Amino acid sequence: MVTVDTARRVAEQVPDPELPMLTLADLGVLREVEVEDDGTVVASLTPTYSGCPAMAEMRADMDRRLREAGFERVRIRTVLNPPWTTDWITPAGRRKLADHGIAPPGAKAGGRITLTLAPTRRALSCPRCGASDTEETSRFGSTSCKSLWRCRACLEPFEHFKEI
Known part of the structure; x- marks a missing residue:
C-alpha cells in the first residue's frame, strides 16, 4: 500500500545536487508529496530560480529515489508559484550550511x-x-x-x- 507518509519520508531524504549536505526538504525546494487514487506518487518541486541548471538533476534524483523505495508510479511536478525564497530554508538547513x-x-x-x-x-x-x-x-x-x-x-x- 502506497502511503503519503512513507513517500514523504523518502522524498525528504533526497540531497541537493549542488549542496549535498542539504536535502531538497532542508532547502525548501520540496513543496509537497501526494499520492493519487491510482497510487501514483507526485512530488512537487520549486526551483531556486527559473534558470536553475540543477533542476533536471533534482527531478531525476527524486524520481530514482522514490522508484528505488518501491513506488512504481512516480511523477515529479515543477511548481513555479509562489517562487522559491531563501526564507524556505529550514533551521536545520541553515545549521548544515554553517557547519x-x-x-x-x-x-x-x-x-x-x-x-x-x-x-x-x-x-x-x-x-x-x-x-x-x-x-x-x-x-x-x-x-x-x-x-x-x-x-x-x-x-x-x-x-x-x-x-x-
Missing part, C-alpha cells in the same frame, strides 16, 4: 528584497570563527546562488548563500 563553512542567508526585510542601484553594504559573520570583520571577494561563487567572502580575522575564505 560546512557556508554563511546562510539572512532574513529578507519585510519579506521583500529591495532593488538598489548602488553596491549593497552588508556585514556577514564568518561561519568558521564567528568574526564580523569580513569582506566580499566575488559576487559570484561556485554557483550563482553563492558569493565568495574572506574573514579578516581568521583569514579563511568562505561562501555565502545569497538571499533570494
Whole structure:
C-alpha cells in the first residue's frame, strides 16, 4: 500500500545536487508529496530560480529515489508559484550550511528584497570563527546562488548563500 507518509519520508531524504549536505526538504525546494487514487506518487518541486541548471538533476534524483523505495508510479511536478525564497530554508538547513563553512542567508526585510542601484553594504559573520570583520571577494561563487567572502580575522575564505 502506497502511503503519503512513507513517500514523504523518502522524498525528504533526497540531497541537493549542488549542496549535498542539504536535502531538497532542508532547502525548501520540496513543496509537497501526494499520492493519487491510482497510487501514483507526485512530488512537487520549486526551483531556486527559473534558470536553475540543477533542476533536471533534482527531478531525476527524486524520481530514482522514490522508484528505488518501491513506488512504481512516480511523477515529479515543477511548481513555479509562489517562487522559491531563501526564507524556505529550514533551521536545520541553515545549521548544515554553517557547519560546512557556508554563511546562510539572512532574513529578507519585510519579506521583500529591495532593488538598489548602488553596491549593497552588508556585514556577514564568518561561519568558521564567528568574526564580523569580513569582506566580499566575488559576487559570484561556485554557483550563482553563492558569493565568495574572506574573514579578516581568521583569514579563511568562505561562501555565502545569497538571499533570494
